Amino acid sequence: MGTSKQESKHMAKPEMPFCSRKWTNREKLVTVTFSIIHILCIFAPFQFTWNAFWVAVALYVISGLFGITISYHRNLSHRSFNLPKWLEYLFAYCGTHAFQGDPIDWVSTHRCHHQNADTERDPHSPTQGFWFSYLIWFLDSITLTNKVCPEYFIDRKDTKRGVFTLVLKVLCVLRWLSLMSFGEAWHNNHHAFEYSARIGIEWWQLDLGWYVIWFLQTIGVATDVKQPSESHKQRLAMDKPNEGVSKSLK
Ligand SMILES: [Zn+2]
Ligand SMILES: [Zn+2]
DSSP states (O other), rough: OOHHHHHHHHHHHOOSSSTTOOOHHHHHHHHHHHHHHHHHHHTGGGGOOOOHHHHHHHHHIIIIIIIIIIIIIIITTTOBBBBOHHHHHHHHHGGGSSOOOOHHHHHHHHHHHHTTTTSTTTTGGGGOHHHIIIIIHHHHHOOOOOOOOGGGGGOOOOOOOOOOOOOOOOOOTTTTHHHTTTTTTOOHHEEEEEESSOOOTTSSSSSHHHHHHHHHHHHSBBSSOOOOHHHHHHHHHHHTTTSSSOOOOO
């Protein structure tokens, strides 16, 4: 309790909930662009060709697997392994095409998420409701900056604070998501061993990101690849038996 009170002191209060306040120009641009992209998707089935489908899959793999999962997340945010600079930059460049911002913004937000997971200061906290954690956090740049970089607001006067009251207790991660998310969906594992380049700890836990990193390690390109030790896994299974990291760790 003491810690959360202290955290609250360092956080400037946001002006109003995103939906009720005046949006900044950046927020208007992101919201409109984001909406247009999703509206255009409705027409995709009417323009379907296999060539277009495979181009979409290739772009998803380049920007999502190599850009976000391998570069932004495991390499840059968690330093789970090292790459030669030319490859580190190339993968990070792939990530810039995923419409998730630049590497510095992404890494700062993600590290803030790990430090404050499921608390008020989590940038996409589920305690602020489903729509906030799923979508609004990304559009609401004032609340996001307030959480990730509160010093930015230190001289601003506080006004009314908006609160999202809907509470999402459990966000179920379906197993097939591990394929779509390139292994990122094994989220309990990731929060348990955030330094690990491998997120699908068990052999049956699909983790495409890890398979690529393992391949890069095997050919000598990726070095200092981090994985949880057996003793760390056993210790965690004994300390937190109910957190569901992986049943076979017990
Ligand atoms: Zn997380
Ligand atoms: Zn992470």
